[in-house]
Amino acid sequence: MHTQIRDKFTSTFKETTDPRGVVYIEGASVSKRHDTADTELPFRQESNFIYLTGVDLPDFSMAIDIENQVSYLFAPKRDQYYAIWNGEVMSLEEIQELYGSDVVLYDELLITTLEEITQNNMKKIYLLPDRTLPPFQNVDNSNTLETSLGRSRVTKIADEILLMRIAAQVSSDAHIALMKDSKVGLYEYNYGGYFVYYTTSCGLLHQSYEPIVGSGNRSAILHYTSKKYQTTSTDIILIDAGAEFKGYGTDITRTYPVNGIFSPEQTLIYSLVLEVVEAIESQVLPGASWRSLTVLSQHLVCQKLLEAGFLRGNLEELIQKRMWVYFYPHGLGHSVGIDVHDPGLSDILEENMVVTVEPGIYFNKVFIQEALKDPLISPFLVIEKINFFLDMNFGGVRIEDIVLVTSSGMENLAVVPKTIPEIEAIMN
Numbered sequence: 001m002h003t004q005i006r007d008k009f010t011s012t013f014k015e016t017t018d019p020r021g022v023v024y025i026e027g028a029s030v031s032k033r034h035d036t037a038d039t040e041l042p043f044r045q046e047s048n049f050i051y052l053t054g055v056d057l058p059d060f061s062m063a064i065d066i067e068n069q070v071s072y073l074f075a076p077k078r079d080q081y082y083a084i085w086n087g088e089v090m091s092l093e094e095i096q097e098l099y100g101s102d103v104v105l106y107d108e109l110l111i112t113t114l115e116e117i118t119q120n121n122m123k124k125i126y127l128l129p130d131r132t133l134p135p136f137q138n139v140d141n142s143n144t145l146e147t148s149l150g151r152s153r154v155t156k157i158a159d160e161i162l163l164m165r166i167a168a169q170v171s172s173d174a175h176i177a178l179m180k181d182s183k184v185g186l187y188e189y190n191y192g193g194y195f196v197y198y199t200t201s202c203g204l205l206h207q208s209y210e211p212i213v214g215s216g217n218r219s220a221i222l223h224y225t226s227k228k229y230q231t232t233s234t235d236i237i238l239i240d241a242g243a244e245f246k247g248y249g250t251d252i253t254r255t256y257p258v259n260g261i262f263s264p265e266q267t268l269i270y271s272l273v274l275e276v277v278e279a280i281e282s283q284v285l286p287g288a289s290w291r292s293l294t295v296l297s298q299h300l301v302c303q304k305l306l307e308a309g310f311l312r313g314n315l316e317e318l319i320q321k322r323m324w325v326y327f328y329p330h331g332l333g334h335s336v337g338i339d340v341h342d343p344g345l346s347d348i349l350e351e352n353m354v355v356t357v358e359p360g361i362y363f364n365k366v367f368i369q370e371a372l373k374d375p376l377i378s379p380f381l382v383i384e385k386i387n388f389f390l391d392m393n394f395g396g397v398r399i400e401d402i403v404l405v406t407s408s409g410m411e412n413l414a415v416v417p418k419t420i421p422e423i424e425a426i427m428n
Contacts (some may be wrong), residue, residue, distance in 0.1 A: 001160070003100050004157055005157065008152060009052065010015040014067075016151075018066065018124060020123050021067075022065055022124070023145060024063045024114070024133060025049050025062055025063075026131070027058065027059065027060040027062070029058050029059050030058045030059075043056075047247075049061075050338060053075070060075055061073075061107060062259075070103065072102070072113060073096075073105075075090075100390055121137075124139065128146055129143050150343030151344055152227040152344075154290055154344025155351070155353055156337065156352050157352070160248060164336070164413065165411070171199060171414075173202075174195045176265055176426060177414045178239060179256060181194065182260060184233045184259050187228070187231070188213040188229055189227040191239055208242040208243060208250060208336075211227075213239050215258060217365065217395045219255065219396045220363055220395045221419055234259075235258045236256065236382045238396065238398055239254055239255075242340065243308070249337070250413065251402055254400075254418065261428070266394075269361050269396075271420070272301075272396050273399050276301060276359045277399050279296070280300075281401065281412070282295050284355075284357065284375065285349065285406075285408065298324045302324045305327060310327070312382055323377075330360070332358065333357050335355055339356060354404050356402050358400035358401070360397055360398070362397075363386065363390055368390065
């Protein structure tokens with residue numbers, strides 16, 4: 001897989017950037033807990049490095065000779081003492097067989113090898129932003145390499161899509177398991193902990209990000225991760241969580257009542273969000289403008305809030321005043337891959353891109369109360385109805401799917417039910 005990825009990246013770099021350049025990237029090292037010498041944090045490889053090499057071990061580095069399309073992998077030279085504490089030390093031959101780089105060397109040969117590849121500094125070395133590589137001076141550490149990698153990473157090859165399918169399937173199963181086991185009185189950390197337990201038990205050893213689990217009014221906090229409160233019978237709960245498989249992640253959000261039955265208020269807001277999700281997903285296809293879809297989602301939220309009686313006035317004026325911002329203060333979604341917010345998505349969708357579609361409507365007390373104080377904004381807000389939802393600690397609803405752009409449209413990789421009848425059937 002990674003040989004194909006390197007060939008894809010190298011060909012593009014050669015055509016668009018520098019046909020004679022050399023790319024150099026360092027992998028990550030093990031980090032330690034603050035003020036300790038031997039308490040290691042979970043290791044997570046540098047994303048661009050694992051993308052090009054597949055190596056999920058610390059202290060490696062790599063280079064690509066663009067002109068000759070030859071890849072070099074530099075491994076740390078470990079002794080037997082390392083093996084006692086950290087496990088088996090692979091030989092160079094074993095490393096090459098496992099990861100498939102053209103040349104595998106110990107890192108003690110890094111400088112001399114790069115001198116040979118660059119013809120004693122005649123060829124430019126491309127680094128990630130702000131990195132240095134003494135003693136080499138002919139380097140580009142602007143955003144040139146980062147931009148080129150983003151262009152390569154934004155569309156996926158078949159093997160990458162397979163890994164993302166697995167990550168999405170297991171994460172979807174975990175979301176469904178949480179729905180089935182939801183009970184009034186559980187703590188938010190019970191939901192988050194069970195999601196991590198479920199996905200880890202299936203061999204997905206890393207989370208794409210810290211699970212977001214917010215009940216009640218905390219479901220309106222976009223990146224709420226403290227997970228410390230107990231749920232009540234009137235709470236809605238928002239769970240935004242996804243696990244990684246072999247470096248590739250996913251991103252799925254579902255929102256539902258803790259007690260398994262949608263109240264009239266929960267049904268109203270959930271239905272509005274679901275209608276926006278379905279409208280946007282029907283227009284995801286190659287050639288579609290992501291910016292236009294984002295604008296459409298904003299305008300639809302404005303329209304739905306007007307129809308439901310939370311806003312007043314003329315729809316065009318509400319859109320001109322950007323009134324959706326006070327209920328939907330984030331973008332439509334983002335690219336997903338090795339990073340949950342993968343680089344490279346600019347505007348036009350292409351086949352084999354993977355993106356999220358995640359509109360929401362939130363009643364965030366801090367945000368909305370500031371709007372209510374603004375004499376230019378408050379006349380468009382139906383204060384009595386909005387305060388009713390704030391006073392009941394409603395929170396917010398987000399529905400997030402992860403979708404693959406196909407030749408004729410899109411495929412939803414998130415196989416978690418999202419209609420109200422489906423959710424209530426699972427929970428009861």
